[in-house]
Every structure is written in structure tokens, then in C-alpha cells.
Amino acid sequence: MESILEFHHINYAYHTLEGETKALSDITFSVADGEFVAIVGPSGCGKSTLLSLICGLLEPESGWIHLNGKPLNDNPTCIGYMLQHDHLFEWRTVYHNVLLGLEIQHKLSNKTRQKARDLLDTYGLGAFSDSRPSQLSGGMRQRAALVRTLVLDPDILLLDEPFSALDYQTRLTVGDDIGQILRNEKKTAILVTHDLSEAVSLADRIFVLTKRPATLQTCVPVTFDLAEDTPMNRRNAPEFKHYFNLLWKELNHDE
């Protein structure tokens, strides 16, 4: 499979008056088209920085990032980014929140409007199109945020702990739900999480980062021998515990 994303010896540091904090050190990896990658690591190790770099919100200090074989500037590849909180705007209806990205990118047309409606219907939000975000449950809000991202038809999806603000039960269902949606849409996705079981249940490959400055410690390919590879089935499969323990050991490597 062709790689859609390439990281080549990336270094990044944050600068404040007090000094320099190295966040990422010499990170190199690539992600294949259609692959679901999870990134785990200790908290504050620079996982989110990685996503900000891919999205072009931050510039690496050295090294290069290629998307579809081209550098990030002027790259036609569309990147979708899902943040930790849904950030649905209360002054817009659910439907108009979903249109936000289209408005910004001047892609509003009857066709894209219809697509937004269809996606809302598909993910069970059709009846809530004209509701205010505060009338939705946490899980529904996160699904609306996903529709807001998907309606732009991104080639690659960045997920920055998108489930961590939800309560445990909702988190399991929404996580599985969204994992399933992404698998069905055959989207390339990069999920940043500190929840190991979430990573194992969703990803094809898991990158483990070290403490700050983060380096790529190891890469764990995840394969389940399942007739129907859903996150819920994975959780119940015998291999699940094996992967979980493996990751646990990798993360607590130094101690």
C-alpha cells in the first residue's frame, strides 16, 4: 500500500521566556493509505504536537513531512481534525455547525448541503438538525463534530483524544461507533489517546512514544483473527489482553 503520510526526522521544541522545551525528537514514520494508526504515550509527551504538525498549525524545527508525496504547504490533501471537545457553537443549530467547515472553505453548494443532511441522517442526528447543540447528549455532540469533519471529505483524519471528555459508558459506545464509521468510509486516521484499550480496539498499528522529548519507542502492528473486525469484538477477543499487556510493558519501560 502507498503511504499517504511521511514523517522524516522531525524535531520540535516549544519556546518560552523560561527556556526551551523539547517536545519531539527525531520522529520518523509513515502511514499507509486507509490505515488506522493510534499513537499512545505518557501524558504531556507531545502527542498532540504531532497532530498539530501534520495539520500545519505548527512548523517543525527540522525534518520534513510529506502528504501524498508532497510537502505540506500548498498541499491539496484535505486533512480533517477532531479535537478533544466537540466545540459545537451554541449560536448555530446542529446543521449549521456541520456546515462550518464548508462555509470557511467556500464549498457550500446544494450538493454539499445535501451531503451534510445525508451524513446527519446516517449517524442518527437527522431529527436533531435544527436543535441547539446543548440539547444533544455528549455522544451525539461528538458524532455531530465527526460529521462536521467528514462532510469536508478529508483524505486523512486526525483524532486528538476525541472521546476523553465523555463519560466511560458513552465513551465506549461512541468510540466503537466512530471507529466503525471510519472503517466503513475507509479513511486514513491517526488517533492520539492515552487509553490503551481504546488504541487496541481501534487501530491497525500502534506507535508508542517515550516521555518528553518524545521519540518513537516502538511500533506495534495489531492483527485480530476475527470474522467481523469491530471494536466490540476486538475487546472480547483473547488477543486483546496480549496487546494491552504488551503496550503496558512498553509504556512502563524505564521504571
Next chain:
Amino acid sequence: MNKNMVSTAQQNYLNRLRAHRFIVWFLRVAILAGFLLLWEYTAAKGIIDSFIFCCPSRIANCFMEMTRDGSIFLHIGITLYETVVSFLLVTLTGILAAVLLWCSRKCSEVLDPYLVVLNSLPKSALAPLLIVWLGANRTTIIVAGMSVAIFGSILSLYTSFTTVDEEKIKLIYTLHGGRFHALTKVVLPSSVPSIISNMKVNIGLCLVGVIIGEFLAARNGLGYLIIYSSQVFKMDWLLMSIVLLCIMAMALYALIGGLEKLYLKKYSANYVKE
């Protein structure tokens, strides 16, 4: 819900609430009525000097007289006009200036001490200066009205613009929007409540500024009426003007309060719907 299905406990609660509201209103009216009666009575009995303190009936008579010859409407109209114009100008320039400051962090840092100084300066000190510069005319009064509110307005609007959730702005960037989108899609819409509450403060301050201006540079308006009547000891005119100012301030504030309610009804789900 069916109104006939209300339980006794709920009915009791509603009754208690109604009784509470009634008592609050009753006491409000009673305080005003009691005050006016006491004033009228003590003035009539000569306990207080009615030449200096006047009395409610004379104030009312004076108002009726000036209504009959129409002169009061001129004074009210002019003060109202000046206040509304300076309020609109303050709101507009306040928002524009705050947007400009938000757009350029450098600019806002450079200008910050000047705004703080101008904001804490007692604006009445500026009024004589304005008369010299702009002349004793309506422009001076409107500018005086603006000067009281404008700097505080810019500062508080700018603060509310900068305290918008950074993550919401990041969302705009992740959707590949620019700073302009951040402004129009996030900063301005999310600041509407603070813009409205800022307007509530401004309308009162503009009235203050306009009255200061009228004290010094007017030939009509309620401020002029107050300063003139105090000089010729027409206490009924003076107190009537103050009462009218109270009513005007209340009405203007209520108008913006109504605007706020309208906004909440439309855009906030927390607002209780029927």
C-alpha cells in the same frame, strides 16, 4: 403539560411563588407612594422648607404646564437624541476599535497604557476643552457623551474578544480557516452577550456625558434645564428634570434589556421555552 393535572404540592409551590412576587411588587410601589406622601405632607405642614425642597404636587403641576405648552418635549427630545446618537457611535466605534486591537496584538500592546489612562481620566475634565475645540454646540455634547463611555467600552470589548476559548479558534484553523474566519465565525458571535451587556453600561454612561455636556454648552435639553433652574431657584423645574432623567435612563436600559431577552430567546437553549 395539562394544567388541570397539577399536583397539590406543585400548586402550593406556585402559590407561594406568586405570593412572593406580589409582596415584592407591593413593597416596591409602597416605598415610592410612602415617600411621595411623606414629602407632600411635610412640605404642606411646613416641616421642611417647600421653597428649597419643593413638593411632589408642584413638580407634577410644573410637568403638566410644560406639557401643555410643549416645551418639555423639546428638552426631552434633544437630550434623548444626543444620548442615542452618542450611544450608537460609542457602540460602533467601540466594536470596530476592539476588532482592530484584536487583529493586531502589537497594536493592542502599544496602545494599552494610553487606553488605561484615558479610561481612568475623569471625563468631565474634558468637557471645557471640547467646548473650546468644537464650540458650544450639539457636536460638543455628543462627543462629551461619547468620551465618557468609549474607552471603557473598547477595553471591556477587547477583553471579551481575547478571552474567547483558544480551542474554538484552533477549531477554525483545523478547518483551514484564517484569522478573519476566527473573527467572524467565533470571536464576534460568541461575544454578542458581552457586547449587549457592554451596551447596557454604555447607555447609562452616555446619558451622564450628555448631561455634563448640556450643563456647559446647551441652550435646551434636560441638562440645560437643570443648570438653569438651579440658578434661578425654580426647584420644581429642577426636580422634574431629574425625575424625567430617571425615567429616561430606565426606559433606555429596559430597551436594551429587551434586546438581550430577544437574543437569548433565539440563541440560547438554556432560556426556558414554553
